[in-house]
Amino acid sequence: ANDLDRFAGLSGDLKIAGGTAHIPVVKEAAKRIMTLNPNIRITIAGGGSGAGIKQVGEGLIDIGNSGRRPSSKEIGTYGLALHKWAIDGVAVVVNPANAVTALTKDQLGRIFSGEITNWKELGGNDRGINLYTRDESSGTRSVFWKKALNKGDIALSANFVVSNGAMKTAVANDPSAIGYMSAGFVDQRLTPVVLDGVTPDAASIRNGSYKVARGLFSNTRGEASGLSRQFIDFLLSDQGQAIVKEKGFIPVK
Amino acid sequence: MTPPKIKIESLDFYYNNHQILSNINETIPENAITSIIGPSGAGKSTFLSLFNRLWETTPGARVEGRVLARFHHSFMDINTPKFSVTQLRRAVGMVFQMPNPLPMSIFNNVAFPLKLAGIKEKEAVQNRVTAAIKACGLWPEVKDRLEKKATTLSGGQQQRLCMARALVMEPEILLLDEPTSSLDPRSGAMIEELMVDLKQRCTLIMVSHQPDQVEKIADHIIDFTPGPES
């Protein structure tokens, strides 16, 4: 049977917001659902993981996406129910022109703390290192910070970009750049860095050998019901998981 | 001499603290042309603006004393608050030194005061506008282009248009501030004739710089040339 059948006869509004990495998948799913059933309206907004959790907790939206597991405090205060429907690596990326394509976690930490400031020190060309990072409410950042930097400092001189796309633009255009982003967004204009000998690809992320990874969550206040329930179930269905894969993320099933 | 239409009693005029007119006492005769003469800056235009209270639009202007006008039977002070300034201005027409047609068609310019007064019947408007234009001798020149912009008229034509506009409400008093100074002699003469004509229906008060004009048409003269004492 078609996984979309579950929406037959349903109608109403569904408001989704939060993590930016989720959007391509959620958008595609929404498109399929609304094409089949015009009585359902799904609005999708970004805003970042923090905003997603907060907004769903406050009841402003129905589903709040987050690119990190909500903290236990957040789960407690809002009574959140979590639904993880994809795994996403956070890849460290550099410009394809960069000779340095493999780093150790230690090197990475020293780069981001501003200790190493030239690619020369890492065996690359004689170029200064330009750091790119994300803003504090970003789920990608918090995962990267915890798992790749071991909660180390990020230098003050780091440039802030607002999203995965902006990160891609910045790093793809800047030969001395280093940044990090959702592995699902990496394309041929960027080089993913081999970290501690592990390449961030579907296989290594799925089997857990690439450590800097996270789940993509959809959170609801209280157990999901109605449209939200059906939507999350759809994401977890075969068709939903196929979308996940198509958009470059790792399905959970 | 015709009976008085307006009486001015011990009138002072100030712009802020600057006194322009002091202790003026004058009488303006009805159905006659009163001409105001005097050097530039003597306060002639200001004096004229007393009769339709146009001075009120200038910030800082202030008047003391009384301006009595007889509109129906008895004299009334036109500066008392209960005297409606709108009514006053509809009964007192004014033609400025520089012709000032409004940016609309010739017809609408003349019809404008009627619109303001709320007169709407098409036919009445049509008739009164035509009559006013004819009275100013403008009819042959504009009858084919009533819909054209008034600003396309020549200076002399514009001046007569403004006159027609002032006349369309059939005012009892008509104020003219150097009405012919920007005109060529022929148009000027036309306006002079018109003024003499209007005497029968109106009281005219005119500021003029041209001594020959004053001599020719004025029935009464108010001279603002400062005496040797001031």
Added chain:
Amino acid sequence: MTPPKIKIESLDFYYNNHQILSNINETIPENAITSIIGPSGAGKSTFLSLFNRLWETTPGARVEGRVLARFHHSFMDINTPKFSVTQLRRAVGMVFQMPNPLPMSIFNNVAFPLKLAGIKEKEAVQNRVTAAIKACGLWPEVKDRLEKKATTLSGGQQQRLCMARALVMEPEILLLDEPTSSLDPRSGAMIEELMVDLKQRCTLIMVSHQPDQVEKIADHIIDFTPGPES
């Protein structure tokens, strides 16, 4: 009659596609006052602007035909590109209908043309300015307040100031557009006298509306009143 200073040959003037002047042929005598008369809108001001090419500042203005002026020995067409418009305007002074002093001191106003021409020697400037102001009979009235703003002068004084400004470059030709129409008779008479004085040094061309003025001072009259045929 004095010899000709300017000759105008088969001249047409257009604003965009609207013809203002057509086929004008006139001669302006030297050291004389030529008066231009005619009804409003006939093109008098436009005609005047031909002599210093001021019409060029109006978008859409266009001239056909020739304006020949004799500055040194032979007549030259002042509209040819090789005739510098700056030089021309320094040799042809102009006084407008409304006095237009610049927003600077009385002295600087008169010295302004010298500044434009790049004349810098203090003494020369001082002398020429004083001479020009004296020539206009303004010296006694302003000698104590040369540093005051020119706009503080009365209308008649301003007009004479503009005249002094036009004279400071010792122009060979002086254009005047209704120079007395915005003035009271006394100031007007003063300007008229000045013009008659200037004849000895200048060729004057004046637009005037006042028949008595024309009669009194003009040596030559160009009439723009349209004939019955037009």
Added chain:
Amino acid sequence: MSALVCCLLVLLILGFMIVTGLPLFGQSQAMDLLTGAWSPRNNLYGIAPMILGTLWISLLSVTISFPMSLGCAAYISVLGGHKKATVMKGCVQMMTGIPTIIYGFVGVFLLVPLIRETAGRGSGMCILSASLVLAVLIAPTMILFFIQSFDRVPRSWLDAVDALGGSRVQKLVYVVLPACVKGIVTGTVLSFGRALGDTLVALMIAGNAVQTPNSLLDSARTLTSHIALVSAADFESMEFKSIFLCGAVLYLITAVVILGARLIEKRGNHE
């Protein structure tokens, strides 16, 4: 009536900013916030780097834009011919309609790499790039304002210069500019306000680093982009509340700028 409503709203916004920003003042001294560093992890919510970044970027952009705008305005209303001027004025008017987002978008792809390569260091996302784009962004407004004040120079003055044989440049230098000093200053000050308030250009181009900038090639964060960046944070968090302080500071700078402009205008009127 409606004027009243509007004014109440202004006061409301200001009041709102202050009320929501208050808890910050409780935690640490106000001075610390205004002069301190930003590091939410260490409970430091100082916005000094952002204030500096804002001032750098907006001042620099006005400095770049001012001569350019003055030149253009002079060309359009005095020096150039009438036909060209009409066309150019139309173009400038159209330019005010180019959405900010487009400047930002193109700036990222076009100007940022250029600056990086020319400078040979840094990421190209820096004060200089943002200021250059902002300078182009505010120029049309400034030009239109200048033209407006140039056009208010009485016709009779211009005629006087023309008739006395002054060239266009002389007309500009001796008459138009002196008469328009006031308008020029006011226009510049108001455009400064526009540069101050712009969010997207700085957000997309300036790099947003939270550091005290000390060269034009350094990345910097403005108050406005700080608001945009942090507004995604938890509503109850201190970070989020600190952006109200940013709002208040912006408000304050704007108010000072406008007061300045008005004072200049008043002065001019008295003369």
Added chain:
Amino acid sequence: MNRWGEKAVYALSVISCMMLFGSVATLLCYLLIKGLPALNLGLIFGSTPVGDALLLKRQVFDGIFPAMAGTLALILLAITIAVPLGLLAGIYMAEYSGRFTRNVFGFLFDLLSGIPSIVVGLFGFSAILFLHHHVSEALVPSLLVSALSLAFLVLPYIVKTTQMALETVPRQTRVTGLALGATKLQNIVFCLIPESFSTILGGIILAVGRCAEDTAVIMLTGAVASAGLPNSLFKGFEALPFYIYYISSQYADQAELNQGFGACIVLLLICATLFILAAIIQRKVKHTLLYRH
């Protein structure tokens, strides 16, 4: 000033013109080169058949049609709120206010016009959050909130241009109507407003342009990445500038990025259309205002 000085001044001004026009031309060219290939019906309507989309039979998902509609709805709404208020306030300021009120309100309006749009957005957002908590759960960031915030953003522009336009009507014209016996209101309606109409309209156009392009305000008050055609005042909506912003920050591949450039061109076209429309309205309306019997 000598000849060289003059030449230098002239050259400088020509250079500044070339710099400005050059940079804007570069910007537009770049945009065209990047965006033109993406500019086709697919960009606007996605995979939905054009007819169906226009007749609202089917929703458009990967096109910018909903964003265009959202932007138009937003502009319309914001302008309907701001224009009457702004005109009235402007008329009040110019014609009825006393000196004191004029000074104080004038300053406040100046201040208002100087508030950065992101601050206005922040205020709108906080206000709606407050209302959501304390008034009704149904109140969330939405089209109406965005429109109100935008209206608030452009209001001072309209007030100021209206006020300025009325105040700069020459005294001559101002007095003409009065001398003919117009009441104050009649004078404003029949003489002053028609006379200053083009300036006022200019202010409104600027305001419309501002509404069309502003991103910072709507980003915080209700614009979302995907919502379909706007169908309710109380829901989120799509808007072109936000779409562009979103694309620039979330694009997955080059094709999507090019769509962003295409959307830029569409937005530019919309703005240009508004300008041209305004020019036409200016002529037409002025004509009917003044020359109709």
